[in-house]
Amino acid sequence: MADNSVTDLSVNRLSTTDANFDARLNALLEWEGVSDADVQQRVDDIIAAVRRRGDEALLEYTHRLDRLQAETMDALTLTPEQLRRAFEGLPEAQRTALAAAAERIRGYHEKQKPVSWQYTEDDGTVLGQRVTPLDRAGIYVPGGKAAYPSSVLMNAIPAHVAGVREIIMVVPTPDGVLNDLVLAAAHLAGVDRVYTLGGAQAIAALAYGTETVPRVDKIVGPGNIYVATAKRAVFGQVGIDMIAGPSEILVVSDGQTDPNWLAMDLFSQAEHDEDAQAILVSWDDDHLAAVQAAMVRLLPEMERAPIIRESLQSRGALITCRDSDEALDLINRIAPEHLELSVADPQAMLPGIRHAGAIFMGRYTAEALGDYCAGPNHVLPTSGTARFSSPLGVYDFQKRSSLIQCSPEGASVLGETAAELARGESLTAHARSAEYRIRRS
Template sequence: MTDSQASSPIARLATGDADFASRLDALLAWEGVSDAAVQQRVEEILEAVQERGDAALVEASNRFDRLSASSMADLTLEAPRLRRAFEGLPDEQREALTRAAERIRVYHERQKPESWRYTEADGTVLGQQVTPLDRAGIYVPGGKAAYPSSVLMNAIPAHVAGVREIVMVVPTPDGVLNELVLAAAHLAGVDRVFTLGGAQAVAALAYGTETVPRVDKIVGPGNIYVATAKRAVFGRVGIDMIAGPSEILVVSDGGTDPDWLAMDLFSQAEHDEDAQAILVSWDADHLDAVAAAIERLLPTLERAAIVRESLANRGALVHCRDRADAVALINRVAPEHLELSVGDPEGWLPEVRHAGAIFMGRHTAEALGDYCAGPNHVLPTSGTARFSSPLGVYDFQKRSSIIHCSPRGAAELGRVASVLARGESLTAHARSAEYRIQG
């Protein structure tokens, strides 16, 4: 073991080790299900909001966020207030926020699906009609930190999709409003903001109250109470996902500056102690250099304590045998963020089956995707990239099937449907189809 391995705060693994699979499984394991006490508290809050509406929201907000609101009027921000926040920003912040919003908008405009239809030989028309949701609810965290980027990433796709009304909730502990968050809401087309957080905010969006309108879908990350509440109200409203901690998997061929890679790992680890940062390479000397960079640069970070704990708990430097080994590991992990810090990232792309977002080449830091590259930063975590996709315009739209039978088409399809329906002993189905058979 080298000196850098001995002093590094991050684990060292090798795919050739006999215990590698079990160690990797332990590293990736994440249980996001809340305990019984959290679930019970969330159920109580949901029930209170459902039964007492605004009064329960005011009571919960005063209790949990240390406010002194007397009514929902004290917890409501309308569009003019959001505009003032935007206009009051320092020029540099306003310009950066505007540029990021425009890039996100342009990217998501390309996602818009179109309605379509085709006509069969007998005149029957089949197709699909795409329509936006009527109302979307955006949850924006507001506890330990403020996230204007989350406002843009959640609200702009909804706006591009054509959602008629976008409602945002954001907690304001001790009554502190973040002007950058409100400015982002203005830019992203949010109609109203309620300074609500936690399970009570989710309940308000799901059930509706005297003041907060019921939405069709709730999107946006939150703490364990928010995640538990979203899971509980799913079915009454749609939700985007139950998100786990942030993750990054970096693959390096040894040609990228170790300091760059160390900071890329830090960029995810600084989110919280449960975040995960993993680097994979078949170059052992390169891994040693990154480990040394981690140890040297870690004390320079403002959130060094959080980063150190994250790396110690869930981070790893993985020595793989070769490129094929690295590809297999990518698809095994199915990371939220994948950095291909290699000379020919395009050559890797066809083999990557599971990843939320893929950052290609040495100069493409994951942090660029968090803020302003354009693609959405709301991504599947905890291996769910195997079956899930980034948040997008399609999450705020519905697809309806179009079926318009001609008389001849109804007769031809009726004969087929009749046979199948009678085979299922559903004679009303069969007779309904048979009535339309002519000749």
């Protein structure tokens, strides 16, 4: 139900002409997701216990933290048949929507598949690159307060398209409550095995393996601070996708988009949690005022109104800039997870954008469409990491191996170069290994 008791909303107002603009913007953007010492110690203890005691530790933590009593791991294991039944048991509208989203996501990611290649030089030396999938991937899906079938599709489908041999999913089920939408999504996405495990213990099980849970090569998927801390702790033992911060959106408007639309676009990120960030930038000050009025009017209708209000008041902002060029500067400075270009000609702005996780172009392209069914992945870099990171994709579930095959002539020519450089580094064995293959006339 909507929270009609929420009637006040104060959003930060900034202008690029303000003397203290840089300091205020930096303060709003600042996000430190590093765990405190207590969280880190608890995670370290859990990982150590799972490594030492395997399934026994998993059963113990599941009982203690998820209030789920299980005598054996069989009780925490879901079969492909259970996943199929969950899908078939959905209401027709849900089943159709989930299947449509899965089809679009799969179609988009099929176009991402890289190919192996090689070429032959004049002397017969062959060089190239071989692309191979990971053997096994682990997908973490949040449970508890909310269920996210969309996360299942976005994480598992790229792995399936990449050719990963086995996809293992873990999802916490506090009090033993299963979500059929999540299980149905796992069926559609090609998940092979599901364990009803959560938290740092699930991450540890995927990273190191237990008697029941197989060790994976990479772990992907969002989670709470304990999951994020555990992923960081096991990185190196396995690959991970990223350490994600709170969800965020930056909307750039030319002043011509319906203020109600933009208010709801900002709400769509703010309702994730109190730390989420929603920012609107425009060179039309009256337009910003109209959007703020729309937010005040619409907020009481929102089911998660208190969360939206806290998010917008603590980390949200309405920013007045001079023009579209200055808006571009702000985009690249913020490097947002989600960027909406709510302008007449978004293509004209595109060449100037260097840093953004996903770009939603035009007034009709709501970011929410990307969350569920547009096709591109919704697992995106946050907290400014779009400066150097990309959305999750097929390439995250594949490896590249370099290919080198020297002909006798090629080995002779390359051997002289390699030996010269090796001796310059005082690596005699390197030099002589190369020199043995040099042809002497």
